Amino acid sequence: MSTRQLAMVIDLNKCIGCQTCTLACKSQWTDRDGREFMYWNHVESKPGKGYPRDWEQAGGGWESNGEKLKPGRLPRLEEDYGIPADFNYDATLFQEGMQPLRPTEAMQWGPNWEEDQGAGEFPNGYFFYLPRLCNHCTKPACLAACPRQAISKRAEDGIVLIDQERCRGYRYCVAACPYKKIYFNPLAGRSEKCIFCYPRVEKGIPQACAYQCVGRARHVSYLDDQAGAAYRLVHEWKVALPLHPEHGTQPNVYYVPPLSTSTFDAAGKPTGKPRIPDDYLVSLFGPGVGGALETLQREIAKKEQGAASELMDLLIAYRHGDMFRLGRLGEQKS
Amino acid sequence: MSATIRARAALGLLAATLPLAALAQEPAATIQAARAAIAAADPDHPAWNAAPASVVKLETAFPGHPSIVGTAVAQRLVVKALRSAAGLAIRLEWSDPAADSQKTQHRFADGAAIQFPRDGKSDTTPYMGGGGRHVNIWYWNAARNTAENLWADGFGTLARMPTQDVKASGHHADGKWRVAFFRAFRSSEPRAAKLPATPVGTQPLAFAVWDGANNERDGFKAVTMNWQSLQWAR
Ligand code: SF4
Ligand code: SF4
Numbered sequence: 001m002s003t004r005q006l007a008m009v010i011d012l013n014k015c016i017g018c019q020t021c022t023l024a025c026k027s028q029w030t031d032r033d034g035r036e037f038m039y040w041n042h043v044e045s046k047p048g049k050g051y052p053r054d055w056e057q058a059g060g061g062w063e064s065n066g067e068k069l070k071p072g073r074l075p076r077l078e079e080d081y082g083i084p085a086d087f088n089y090d091a092t093l094f095q096e097g098m099q100p101l102r103p104t105e106a107m108q109w110g111p112n113w114e115e116d117q118g119a120g121e122f123p124n125g126y127f128f129y130l131p132r133l134c135n136h137c138t139k140p141a142c143l144a145a146c147p148r149q150a151i152s153k154r155a156e157d158g159i160v161l162i163d164q165e166r167c168r169g170y171r172y173c174v175a176a177c178p179y180k181k182i183y184f185n186p187l188a189g190r191s192e193k194c195i196f197c198y199p200r201v202e203k204g205i206p207q208a209c210a211y212q213c214v215g216r217a218r219h220v221s222y223l224d225d226q227a228g229a230a231y232r233l234v235h236e237w238k239v240a241l242p243l244h245p246e247h248g249t250q251p252n253v254y255y256v257p258p259l260s261t262s263t264f265d266a267a268g269k270p271t272g273k274p275r276i277p278d279d280y281l282v283s284l285f286g287p288g289v290g291g292a293l294e295t296l297q298r299e300i301a302k303k304e305q306g307a308a309s310e311l312m313d314l315l316i317a318y319r320h321g322d323m324f325r326l327g328r329l330g331e332q333k334s
Numbered sequence: 335m336s337a338t339i340r341a342r343a344a345l346g347l348l349a350a351t352l353p354l355a356a357l358a359q360e361p362a363a364t365i366q367a368a369r370a371a372i373a374a375a376d377p378d379h380p381a382w383n384a385a386p387a388s389v390v391k392l393e394t395a396f397p398g399h400p401s402i403v404g405t406a407v408a409q410r411l412v413v414k415a416l417r418s419a420a421g422l423a424i425r426l427e428w429s430d431p432a433a434d435s436q437k438t439q440h441r442f443a444d445g446a447a448i449q450f451p452r453d454g455k456s457d458t459t460p461y462m463g464g465g466g467r468h469v470n471i472w473y474w475n476a477a478r479n480t481a482e483n484l485w486a487d488g489f490g491t492l493a494r495m496p497t498q499d500v501k502a503s504g505h506h507a508d509g510k511w512r513v514a515f516f517r518a519f520r521s522s523e524p525r526a527a528k529l530p531a532t533p534v535g536t537q538p539l540a541f542a543v544w545d546g547a548n549n550e551r552d553g554f555k556a557v558t559m560n561w562q563s564l565q566w567a568r
Contacts, residue, residue: 037439069400074440081439147399147552148490168492170552171442172401186437189477 005138005158005223006201006326007230008210009240010131011256011315013296014217017129019043019112021209021218025133028208029195034187036084037077039111040194041133041209047280048114051132052080052180061141061178061247069145072175074184081183082110123268126275128258130284131217133209134181134194135243135251136160142193145176157222158252159196167191178247206324216317221325223252228325229314230254237311239292241285256315257281257289259296362562363388365413365424365539369567373416373423375481375501377512382425385414390541392556396461398489399553406556407545415564421518422529424448424564426511426541433506434546435476442551443477445544446504446513450527452485456538456561464488470495470527472515474502476546481515485525489553497523530566537564 025041044050052058052075060072075081085103092101118127136153140160143151150166151173153159162173162182167190174182174191182193197207205211210218221228223235233240233256240254258281262270274293281289299309317323368385390413394406412427426446434444450470451458463469468487474480481502486492499521504513519529529537538561544550 076440077438145401147401148492168552172552176401184439186439189437 002153002155002158004156005252006136006196006220007223007234007252007254008207009219009230009233009254009256011217012128012130012258013256014215014315015043015129015131016215017043017045017115018214020212020214021131022111024208024212034185035183035192037081038183038192041131042111043129043131044112045115045117045127046130046284047119047127048117051111051113053109054080055180056244058180059178060176060180061249062139064248066139066248069141069176072178074171074174075180078108080109082107082113120275124263124275126260128276132179132181133253134160134196135179135249135253136196138250138252139248141176141178141247141249142173142182145172147172157201159198159201161195161198162191162193164190178244178249201326204326206326210324216320216323219317219323225325229323232314237295238288239295239311241288241292243284245286255285256296257285257292259293362560363390363413364563364565365415367415367417367422367564367566370416370418373418373421373516375423375503375514375516377425377503377505377514379514381416382414385416388413390558390562392541392543393559395542395553395555395557397553402553404548404554406550406554407548408543408556411541411543413541417566421516423514423516425514426543428511428543429509430506430511430545431509432547433476433511435479437477442544442546442549443475444511444546445473445475446511447471447473447542448515449540449542451538451561452525452527454528454537460540460558460561462486462489462492468525470525472500472502472517474504474513474515476504479504483523483526495523495525497521497526499523534566537566538562539564
């Protein structure tokens with residue numbers, strides 16, 4: 001059990017799907033040595049099959065009594081993750097003619113395969129971006145599934161790590177994680193996952209994905225730090241919700257659910273109903289969605305009328321540095 | 335979880351899942367270590383032709399953890415052993431219609447292992463050792479086609495030895511794996527099984543086989559439930 005929990009809040013109303021976070025993570029941690037196919041952080045368009053393909057149907061997590069793990073399956077490279085293909089840069093950039101940029105091998109899937117596809121028919125189509133990473137869960141299914149106690153949750157910040165010395169690549173954790181956020185490195189013969197940038201965190205520097213986020217969509221702070229954005233958005237304002245809480249792992253990455261514009265009826269008149277169906281959002285973020293969206297709308301309305309809104313100021317994040325509070329207990333800057 | 339609690343939990347699980355019949359001492363197979371000029375980790379070496387074959391029965395191992403579920407495929411193993419002046423070679427042969435030797439995200443490789451009580455005594459538990467009575471395991475895996483020299487002191491404690499002086503090589507043909515292991519009698523590794531240079535008497539050993547196509551890995555394996563016996567030919 002960890003005594004403190006570092007948490008991330010991602011505001012889906014601000015994420016622009018630029019994948020800066022994905023690349024910040026990849027170039028820092030996963031661009032080499034058998035990790036080329038892995039995306040510890042990726043951004044998928046919702047609704048969609050996501051990454052790895054159909055991860056929401058791949059099992060894992062806890063039974064509803066919270067005592068037994070549900071079975072899960074292992075994603076495949078070509079079909080579910082996608083091969084880390086090379087591209088014809090040379091032909092495109094340095095040779096005569098107008099060669100389009102294409103992968104040199106046929107790809108079946110990838111981390112951003114269904115970008116901007118979404119669902120719904122014109123004029124009521126909709127989609128939104130869902131950045132995903134390991135949730136550094138309070139009750140990690142991956143940890144419980146490992147017969148070798150190779151996975152641990154750090155007491156000081158709740159970061160879930162796989163001990164690469166102890167791991168023997170059995171992959172029970174890959175199957176058990178309902179978010180499919182553990183990847184087997186076939187070259188190393190071991191399983192690997194997001195490390196919440198712990199070497200940065202230990203120096204008080206935010207995770208690469210959060211620090212580089214151009215949308216100012218990601219806040220990071222300890223959940224018990226009442227001045228931190230995570231505490232305020234999760235516990236005080238209740239506008240930040242965990243992804244698929246029904247799996248029982250108690251995720252510590254939280255999302256501010258997306259608002260959407262009104263649908264149009266056959267006559268082209270706005271109906272007042274949001275394009276992203278509420279029940280779809282509830283299926284992702286649980287029963288707190290309704291309350292969260294109401295709060296957001298109410299606070300937006302205040303701001304529109306020129307009144308103050310502490311919540312909106314927090315989400316707008318006028319000062320980049322205000323989004324992160326990583327000081328350890330006792331050394332927190334106020 | 336402390337090691338003791340873990341060991342106790344594993345034992346509890348063992349007691350709960352153990353079919354009683356399995357505890358009854360099944361007659362152990364005796365494997366004759368035939369003398370030969372050459373004993374090597376070569377599964378196709380002609381020297382094996384002269385070695386006597388023993389058939390060993392395999393059963394699904396006790397699951398040491400709730401993650402481990404399923405029935406292992408392999409049911410029998412043909413074992414041969416050769417000893418030369420240099421060391422001991424053991425060859426395992428079992429049926430497996432397909433060789434699983436790929437290193438991919440969702441597939442597991444076939445494997446085989448030989449386990450020895452480090453002190454050569456058969457009152458060490460053959461289920462990965464325990465309580466300070468540790469075991470030495472020679473492990474072969476089709477993806478790497480080399481041996482790993484391992485040791486364990488109970489469920490979940492398997493680890494690599496600092497000294498990797500075991501050799502192994504496998505070959506799949508005609509729906510069968512043949513995997514040969516070799517180690518010199520002397521090992522500089524203090525935790526390695528002691529193999530007598532002037533062989534007398536018997537040496538307990540146990541076997542395991544993993545079928546990758548059945549997702550077997552870790553404790554999901556076909557094993558000998560009791561120590562078998564290697565007899566040193568005079
Ligand atoms: S998201 Fe998955 S890998 Fe990360 S802690 Fe939770 S169960 Fe484990
Ligand atoms: S960097 Fe920020 S805005 Fe860009 S995709 Fe990632 S989370 Fe969204």
